[in-house]
Amino acid sequence: MEALEAILTRRSTRRYKKEIPDKELINKVIEAGRYAPSGSNSQTTHFIVFTDEAVLAEMADLVCGEFAKMEIKEDTYISLKNSINAARKGGYVFHYGAPVYIVTANKKGYGNAMADSACALENMMIAANALDLGSCWINQLHWLDKNEEIRKFMYRYGLNEDETITGGLIIGYPESGEPVREPLERKGNPVTWAN
Ligand SMILES: Cc1cc2nc3c(=O)[nH]c(=O)nc-3n(C[C@H](O)[C@H](O)[C@H](O)COP(=O)(O)O)c2cc1C
Structure with missing residues (x-):
């Protein structure tokens, strides 16, 4: 698949x-x-790869239990609120039972930690699409x-410990x-040509 096509047809598969x-x-x-770029070529994104079904199930149970304990406040981010509510009902499988979960980590206190990891995650999503694999960013462990x-x-x-x-x-x-792969209509992400 050509690069632009892989970018434009990437969607989340759940x-x-x-x-x-x-x-x-x-x-x-x-x-x-x-191979994603990184600030000052720091290359500190760490990829932790889970493929063991039992470990992924244990992780989902743990995450469900920890979310269920969390308080919903007025300013709680909508997706986080949804996760807490789903966890309170029990049986919440935040990674949708997918067979592979690649968790990204980066150095604590490094200013480009999120930006570098986001570049890596996007590269992986586009590559997955080009290889006919589904993918979806899963943010619960970050929260x-x-x-x-x-x-x-x-x-x-x-x-x-330093990640x-x-x-x-x-x-x-x-x-x-x-x-x-069906495209989602772009209603946001405005473009301003300044000249
Ligand atoms: C920073 C970020 C966090 C996300 N977290 C989750 C998540 O935890 N669970 C999930 O199902 N999708 C998650 N998504 C996927 C978005 O919901 C999805 O990209 C968006 O709805 C647009 O749909 P598309 O990916 O099919 O184009 C996340 C995406 C991004 C960029």
Whole structure:
């Protein structure tokens, strides 16, 4: 698939087959992330790759439990509020049961931590689309970055103490056979030509 087509047809896919794509294919997606630009070429984005179904299920249970304990305030961000409400009902699987979840982390206190990780995540989403894999940015672990139980869990799987969780991406074979690709109408993202 040509690069611009891969960018313009990328959408979020949230329903997956259980089958784990070959490691080689997963690695192609990760390499696209690793080749993203970074501020001052710092290359500090850390990719923590989960493919074990039992570990992913344990993670979903833990996240559900921690969200259920959270308070909803007047200024709670809408998506976070939705996650808390879903968790309170029980059985909330924030990663949609996808077979692969790539969590991104970066150095605490590094000013470009989020920007670098976002570049990496977008590169991975475009690569996944070009490879006929579905993908979706999954942000719950970022919101729970300061949660002690979540950090303890993540330390078991490679998060370093000097790192902050910046985001994450699920990938896999789409349930329908093809990634979601229908374009979403652009109502926002205004462009101003200043000259
Ligand atoms: C920073 C960021 C965080 C997101 N977090 C989530 C998430 O936690 N769960 C989810 O299902 N989708 C998440 N998304 C996906 C957006 O909902 C999606 O990109 C948006 O609705 C536009 O749809 P599209 O990706 O199909 O074009 C996130 C996207 C971004 C850029």
